[in-house]
Amino acid sequence: xxxxxxxxVEKKYHGTSVPAVEELSLDVHEGEILVLVGPxxxxxxxxxxxxxxxxxxxxxxxxxxxxxxxTVDPDxxxxxxxxxxxxxxLFPHQTIAQNIATVPRMLKWDxxxxxxxxDELLHLAGLDPEIYRxxxxxxxxxxxxxxxxxxxxxxxxxxxxxxxxxxxxxxxxTRERLQNEFLRLQAELKKTIVFVxxxxxxxxxxxxxxxxxxERSVIRQLDTPERILAF
Ligand code: ADP
Ligand code: ADP
Numbered sequence: 001x002x003x004x005x006x007x008x009v010e011k012k013y014h015g016t017s018v019p020a021v022e023e024l025s026l027d028v029h030e031g032e033i034l035v036l037v038g039p040x041x042x043x044x045x046x047x048x049x050x051x052x053x054x055x056x057x058x059x060x061x062x063x064x065x066x067x068x069x070x071t072v073d074p075d076x077x078x079x080x081x082x083x084x085x086x087x088x089x090l091f092p093h094q095t096i097a098q099n100i101a102t103v104p105r106m107l108k109w110d111x112x113x114x115x116x117x118x119d120e121l122l123h124l125a126g127l128d129p130e131i132y133r134x135x136x137x138x139x140x141x142x143x144x145x146x147x148x149x150x151x152x153x154x155x156x157x158x159x160x161x162x163x164x165x166x167x168x169x170x171x172x173x174t175r176e177r178l179q180n181e182f183l184r185l186q187a188e189l190k191k192t193i194v195f196v197x198x199x200x201x202x203x204x205x206x207x208x209x210x211x212x213x214x215e216r217s218v219i220r221q222l223d224t225p226e227r228i229l230a231f
Pocket of ligand 2: 140
């Protein structure tokens with residue numbers, strides 16, 4: 001009953017001899033935050049990009065709800081999986097409302113529904129819609145912009161969130177606030193989340209379960225953050 005299952009996945013990038021990941025097997029349960037932690041270059045981002053099919057594996061299989069992802073329509077995947085990266089890159093010439101409703105707009109919801117969803121998402125991001133919906137990204141602080149990035153990934157209410165060092169570029173005090181806010185949000189939303197970080201403290205704080213990656217594959221899966229301390 002894994003929500004996401006990686007079965008002996010390998011990814012060898014074109015023109016490289018050493019795989020970025022290999023023999024990578026991992027289960028992510030519904031409603032949990034599974035943290036992938038490990039040093040830079042060990043294949044964390046690659047793993048996320050494999051799950052949402054930005055890239056294709058060169059070996060092994062990936063399943064969502066026991067369905068081979070290679071058989072799922074890419075548009076449907078985009079609706080089911082939200083993706084947050086460190087530098088979210090809001091579109092500078094679009095308003096905050098347009099930015100935050102990127103996925104609903106892509107999915108061509110009708111105008112009223114998009115506007116209502118944009119306001120909901122602004123609330124989630126802690127921004128008053130009256131004040132912020134028609135403003136532009138450059139008027140946001142770093143913390144606010146990253147909140148918009150997280151809310152944008154929730155645009156079409158996906159079942160799964162892939163989060164690649166989402167708070168990595170934020171100052172430590174704001175980062176701690178965003179972590180806490182996100183954990184509160186997750187307590188309600190109960191998304192299935194794969195959360196990537198190279199920061200062990202963040203892993204312990206955010207993870208229901210933690211998988212430690214060495215070079216290229218999982219070296220240890222832990223049921224709870226507490227057990228990482230004994231490792
Ligand atoms: P992490 O997210 O853990 O820092 P990555 O998944 O970004 O690691 O990278 C894993 C390995 O794959 C690294 O050796 C990196 O250089 C390599 N890599 C990542 N993206 C590409 C790419 N597009 N082409 C070739 N090699 C890549
Ligand atoms: P946050 O905790 O949301 O990241 P900050 O402490 O960085 O907030 O910023 C405090 C306030 O200053 C924010 O509510 C934001 O409205 C405002 N602010 C920060 N940077 C800018 C900016 N470049 N333009 C306009 N307002 C800004």
